Amino acid sequence: MINEAPRVRFAPSPTGYLHVGGLRTALYNYLFAKHNNGKFILRIEDTDRNRYVESAVDNLIKALKWAGLQYDEGPDIGGIFEPYIQSQRLEIYKKHTDELIAKGEAYYCFCTPERLKNLKEEQEKKKLPQTKYDKHCLNLSTSEIENNLSNKIPYVVRLNVLPDQKIIFCDAIRNRVEFDSNNVDDQVLIKSDGYPTYHLANVVDDHLMKITHVIRGEEWISSTPKHVLLYDAFGWERPTFAHLPLLLNPDRSKLSKRQGDVAVEEYRDKGYLKEALINFVALLGWNAGDDREFYYLNELVEAFSLERVNKSGAVFDIVKLNSLNAEHLRKKPNEEILEMLRARIQETEFKIQNYSDEFLLMIIEAMKERVSFVHEFIDNCKYFYEAPKEYEKKAIEKNWKPETPMQLRKLRDAFSRLENPTKEDYEHALAKVSEELVIVKGKLIHPLRFAVSGQSTGPGVFDLLFILGKEEVIKRIDAAFENIKN
RNA sequence: GGCGCGUUCGUCUAGUGGCUUAGGACACCGCCCUCUCAAGGCGGGGAUCACGGGUUCGAAUCCCGUACGCGCUACCA
Numbered sequence: 001m002i003n004e005a006p007r008v009r010f011a012p013s014p015t016g017y018l019h020v021g022g023l024r025t026a027l028y029n030y031l032f033a034k035h036n037n038g039k040f041i042l043r044i045e046d047t048d049r050n051r052y053v054e055s056a057v058d059n060l061i062k063a064l065k066w067a068g069l070q071y072d073e074g075p076d077i078g079g080i081f082e083p084y085i086q087s088q089r090l091e092i093y094k095k096h097t098d099e100l101i102a103k104g105e106a107y108y109c110f111c112t113p114e115r116l117k118n119l120k121e122e123q124e125k126k127k128l129p130q131t132k133y134d135k136h137c138l139n140l141s142t143s144e145i146e147n148n149l150s151n152k153i154p155y156v157v158r159l160n161v162l163p164d165q166k167i168i169f170c171d172a173i174r175n176r177v178e179f180d181s182n183n184v185d186d187q188v189l190i191k192s193d194g195y196p197t198y199h200l201a202n203v204v205d206d207h208l209m210k211i212t213h214v215i216r217g218e219e220w221i222s223s224t225p226k227h228v229l230l231y232d233a234f235g236w237e238r239p240t241f242a243h244l245p246l247l248l249n250p251d252r253s254k255l256s257k258r259q260g261d262v263a264v265e266e267y268r269d270k271g272y273l274k275e276a277l278i279n280f281v282a283l284l285g286w287n288a289g290d291d292r293e294f295y296y297l298n299e300l301v302e303a304f305s306l307e308r309v310n311k312s313g314a315v316f317d318i319v320k321l322n323s324l325n326a327e328h329l330r331k332k333p334n335e336e337i338l339e340m341l342r343a344r345i346q347e348t349e350f351k352i353q354n355y356s357d358e359f360l361l362m363i364i365e366a367m368k369e370r371v372s373f374v375h376e377f378i379d380n381c382k383y384f385y386e387a388p389k390e391y392e393k394k395a396i397e398k399n400w401k402p403e404t405p406m407q408l409r410k411l412r413d414a415f416s417r418l419e420n421p422t423k424e425d426y427e428h429a430l431a432k433v434s435e436e437l438v439i440v441k442g443k444l445i446h447p448l449r450f451a452v453s454g455q456s457t458g459p460g461v462f463d464l465l466f467i468l469g470k471e472e473v474i475k476r477i478d479a480a481f482e483n484i485k486n
Numbered sequence: 487g488g489c490g491c492g493u494u495c496g497u498c499u500a501g502u503g504g505c506u507u508a509g510g511a512c513a514c515c516g517c518c519c520u521c522u523c524a525a526g527g528c529g530g531g532g533a534u535c536a537c538g539g540g541u542u543c544g545a546a547u548c549c550c551g552u553a554c555g556c557g558c559u560a561c562c563a
Contacts, residue, residue, distance in 0.1 A: 013563045048562055113561080129488045130559070156561055174491070183489050183559090191561040198563050222490055222558035245492080252555065280498095283511095287499060291510045310499080313556065317497045320512045330525080369525040399522095430521095445521040457523035 006038035006212045010064075010071070011202065013045040014056030017263035018063035020316065021217065021247040021255055024281040028244060029215045030069045031282070031304035038212070042074035043205060044085045047195045057085070063264045067274050068297055073209075081209040086201050093196040096204050096234070097157050097189055105233035106189055109137040109158045110148050133158065133186045157190040159199075159229060167225040172213070172242035172306045179225040187226045199223060203230040206239055215242040215306070218313075219254070242306050245285045246313040255316055271344075271373040273332075276325035284314040294327060326372035334364045340374045348378060350385050362467045366459035381458060384467060387476055388454025391484055395456035400484050404447045407437055411444055412477045421470055423462045430462075451480035 010026040012018070018026075033040035042064065044057055061076055073079025083089060100106035111119075116133070123131040138160065140148075148155065165181035189200040196204070206214060221243045231238045249259040261267060267277055279295050288303045295303070329337070338360055345351055363384050367377050378385065414429040415421070421429070430448070434441045449461045452473055458464060465473050 011563095015563085045563065051562065109561095116561090124487095127487075131488095154561095177490075179489075185559080188561050193561075195561090197561070202563095217557095218491070219557055219563090243491085246557070248556080250497085254557075283498065285498090289500070291500075293498090293511055312492050314499090315497055317512075320498065323512055326525095367524090370523065440521095442521055449522070455523090459523085461521060 004212065006033060006036050007041065007210050008033050008038065008213050008215055009041040009043050009206070009209065009211050010069075011043045011045050011205075011216075012060055013048065013051070013198075014053060014060055015051060016053045016056045016059065017265050018060050019255075019262050020264055020267070020277075020281060021262070023063075023067060023069075023264050023277070024247060024284060025215065025217055025244060026064060026069050027067075027278060027282060027300075028286070028304075028306075028309070030071075031300050032213065032215060032306055033072075034301040035304050039072040040069070041079070041209060041211070042071040042084060043209070044075055044087075045198060045201065046085060046087045047191075047198060047201050049193060049195060059265065063268070066268060067264065067278060086196070086205065089201070089205070090194065090196075092208070093190065093201055093204055094194075097196075097200065100159075100189070100233055101157065103233065104160065106157050106159050107138050108140070108145050108149070108155045109133075109186075109188075110140075110153050110155045111136060130183060130185075135160075135186060138186075154192045156188045156192050158186040159189055159226065159233075161186050161226075161229060167228055169224060169228050169238065169241060171221070172240055173245075173309050174221075174243060174311060177221065177224070181225070181229075184225050184229070187223075199226050200230065203227050203234075203236075207231070207234070207236045211239050213240045213242060213306075215244065218243045218246050242309070245310055247284060248313045248315045250315055250317075252313065252315065260316075260318065271375045272321070272325055273328050273374075276321065276328040279328065280321045280324050284316065285310045294324075322372050329372065329374065330368055334361055334368070337364050337368075337374065337377070341377050344375050344378060350378070353385070355385075359467070362463075366463045366467060370459070381453075383453040383455065383458075387472075387479060388452075391450065391454040391480075392456055395450060396484060399447050399450035399456060401447075405481055407433075407439070407444060408447055408451060408477055408480070410437065411448060412474055415465075415470060415477075416474055418470060421466075423466045426462045426465045448477075451484070452476045 008029045010022075010029050012022050012026075030040045032038070042061070044060075046052065046057075057075065061074070064071070071077070073081065073084065075082075075084045078084075097106060101108070111133075115136075119134060120131045137158070161181055161184045163182055167179040167181055167184070169177055171177050187199055188197050190196055205211075224241060224243075228238060247255040249255055251259070253259075255262060261270070264277070268274070275296060278297055278300070279293075282295065282300050282304075283293060286304065286309045289308060292303075338357060341360055341364065345353075345355070363377060363381065367381055371377055371380055382388075411430060411433050414433050415426065418425050418429060430441060430444055434444050437444075445461050446456070449458060449464065450456055452461075452464060452468065468476070
């Protein structure tokens with residue numbers, strides 16, 4: 001196993017969407033695989049028929065691909081160990097379970113849900129430290145079992161956990177972890193519907209698919225003893241386990257839907273860049289040991305190592321995500337932003353307009369350092385797309401003094417005399433008017449921006465004028481005389 | 487309750503026995519730049535390294551307890 005290229009898997013259960021915690025697990029698996037020239041595999045763990053969700057697998061795959069985490073083997077692309085969907089591997093689990101039963105490592109259990117429920121209640125009443133199955137069916141004779149089987153009495157298959165064993169395993173992130181087998185229940189391996197539980201399916205598949213490293217969330221650490229026992233029962237070599245710290249809500253509980261968005265799809269739809277989400281989520285529990293915080297996916301591959309993953313949970317801080325999004329957006333070429341902006345425009349009332357690339361590119365250049373999201377190239381500067389319908393209330397007083405209309409009229413007239421004005425032409429014209437009026441340029445600049453955009457903030461005013469064009473500028477100044485009442 | 491895992495600024499984190507008066511980032515505040523807002527630059531406040539014992543000449547760093555938090559405790563993953 002030493003020096004062999006690692007094989008890792010992301011094994012989500014299809015619940016309808018990709019959880020950001022799942023994204024991070026997938027990412028770490030991907031990074032580890034790619035860093036070590038190994039393989040990254042997607043396997044669908046759909047052994048719970050009660051939780052079956054239509055098209056969940058498609059969503060999962062779509063979200064993973066959107067994020068750029070391309071796997072080497074998976075349900076839609078196949079691979080040498082297909083199928084990669086557990087519900088299509090039922091015979092495999094059956095075969096391996098039979099083997100375990102033959103070895104005495106597992107046994108049939110015909111207990112009814114009622115008996116199980118009573119057993120549990122009794123144990124709770126006795127204030128036993130833990131509730132466990134009492135191995136009742138372990139004592140069934142061969143003929144009893146055969147009889148039950150031929151009478152089609154529903155059954156499950158349980159793992160036969162021997163008492164008083166120390167179960168020790170190594171975790172790449174937490175080092176040595178030890179459990180007492182007395183605390184491990186005779187876990188159900190095959191459910192009465194014939195489907196395997198996660199514990200069985202995961203071990204069988206990981207072995208068959210030659211998975212070398214099991215990198216998964218910390219919530220699995222408590223059930224790892226069962227998995228270890230299974231590897232031993234089959235006589236298989238154990239993979240290396242690496243249990244990742246949890247992603248947390250602001251109140252430090254496990255990241256959940258109740259306290260904000262958890263679906264990758266929601267972040268995508270809200271306008272987060274995949275680069276930012278990946279970068280952000282990578283840093284939640286890992287760092288290279290230096291001060292660097294800005295990474296692209298390929299750079300993460302380069303820098304990643306399991307040894308530098310933290311042990312403690314990390315709060316998902318949306319504010320920091322936002323700032324990373326802004327940073328990634330600023331670094332993007334304008335042409336790329338243009339594509340995204342056009343897509344966004346299609347979602348607004350401006351979709352019927354026919355904006356030129358040149359025009360939108362100017363907006364992007366002017367606004368790039370003032371936005372955090374692509375949609376803010378629209379939302380934060382509607383005035384580029386339409387004349388202001390209203391004027392920022394609290395800014396009127398500051399920007400619209402009694403003498404303002406007179407001064408702006410002079411400016412308007414100066415502008416109207418310009419021919420195909422450049423930015424500089426506007427600037428010179430304004431300088432000249434301010435000289436004539438014997439006022440500082442600011443006295444003209446701020447009311448001008450306000451008249452033209454309806455806002456008191458925004459890009460440099462001469463950029464604003466140039467982008468809008470002379471005709472529109474004059475129209476808007478005139479409109480302002482009508483609309484702004486002080 | 488039992489078992490397990492964890493605990494450095496509000497948050498993400500650096501730190502693997504002396505380089506640490508604990509460093510960086512986000513957020514917050516101030517200054518510079520400046521036509522505004524940003525971006526950028528500079529600076530500030532903010533962590534008795536959960537607590538208590540040890541080990542050591544010396545501990546955020548090693549050991550032991552305690553507290554707190556979280557996870558698991560299903561015929562769910």
